Amino acid sequence: MSSKQPLEPEVQTLMSGIAMGESPRWHQGRLWFADWGTQQVVAVDALGNSEVMVETHLDLPFSIDWLPDGRLLIVAGRASLILRKEVDGMVVTHADLRSISDMGWNEIVVDRNGRAYVNGGPGVIAVVNPDGSVRQVADNIAFPNGMAITQDGKTLIIAESHGRRLTAFNIEGDGSLSHRRVWADLGEGCPDGICVDADDAVWYGDVPNKRCVRVLEGGEVVQTIALDRGCFACMLGGAEGKTLFLVATEWRGMENASAVASARTGKILTAEAPAAAAGRP
Template sequence: MSSQQALQPEVQTLVNGIAMGESPRWHQGRLWFADWGAQQIVAVDVSGRSEVMIETHLDLPFSIDWLPDGRLLMVAGRESLVLRQEADGTVVTHADLRSVSELGWNEIVVDRHGRAYVNGGPGVIAVVTPDGSARQVADNIAFPNGMAITQDGRTLIIAESHGRRLTAFDIDADGSLSHRRVWADLGNGCPDGICIDADNAVWYGDVPNKRCVRVREGGDVLQTITLDRGCFACMLGGAEGKTLFMVATEWRGMENASAVASERTGKIVIAEAPAAAAGRP
């Protein structure tokens, strides 16, 4: 780990009163996120004005990303489905993941070819091709969480929360994953949602350690932003792509998730980042 870290930047609160936020994405000038506790997909601008974009029936977990043509994908984790919102607002099934696993699904990232990578179940990653077919492309992931794809589209990085590491795969021409390797050993870090910046560094949210951390390949820590509650995910966005949005909640374990949601301790905080957003999501 590096001993040379940037100083903690000023952290400001953008939105309060979220039931339980996850899966933040910068899209069309706003930050979109899934509020698991409220069963909503919400968009907020940089001034803090929020708008409910979709009222869902989805129980946690659910996550979001977009196809290259602008249609929204939603992972219905408990149902093991990927849903798609059409241009007219109707929601249809994009892919059925039950053929891969019925043990539930978590996060999603879509590549430039319209292939959706979804993780969850018994520690697996599936790829959903544009025609809606799904197949397993990785396994033995120690509690899969956030995923991101590098700017060149050639590498997928996944947070292994229980493995306390970021793991990388090459993305093959047919969407398969190969050349698995440890991208960063995080020591006591417990990575959740992640994003990539233009310096090829990764930011990761860390719930138990109540922080958001920037690391380079190999594990050197470049910056740590300490928060007052667990950081579930992070995303770079804003006009120049250098605003770091951190989704945080006071967390007391999955067995207390309903109580936590009712207390609405979730919030989004922001800080200035040293490098702009890159890659996907």
């Protein structure tokens, strides 16, 4: 761990009263996120004005990202499907993941070529081609969570929550993954949602340790933001890409998820980051 971390930035509340927020994405000047507790996709602007963008009937988990042409993808985790919202508002099936696993799916990130990487099930990663065809590209992931693609488009990084590490793969020309390696051993860290910045550092949310952490490849911690509740995910955005959005909720375990959602302790918090957003999502 670095002994010279910068002073913690001021953390401000952008939005409160969220049931259970996840999968934040900066898109077209607003932060979009999935509220698992209300089954909605919500967008909020820099002034805290929010709008429900999609009403779903999806059980948790579900997550979001966009194809290069602007169509929204939604992972229906329990159903093991990826849905696509068309320009006219129609929601259709983009891909069926049940041929790989029907044990449920979690997070998604879309690359510059329109290939969607999605994880979940029994610790696997699948790639979905633009035509909807699906194949498994990795396994033995210790509870797969957030994923990000570096700014050069050549590396996929995944949070292994139970492995307490970030793991990297090379992205090959056909979308397959190779050269698996530990990108950062996080010690007691428990990574959830992640994002990449222009200095090639990764921010990760940490629920049990109630913090968001910025780490370099190799594991050096360069910044920690302590919170009063679990940090499920983080995303860089804002006008200059240097606003760090933190999705945080008072968490009491999956067995109490309904009570957590009813309590609506979820917040979108913001802090100033040292480097701008890079890569995907």
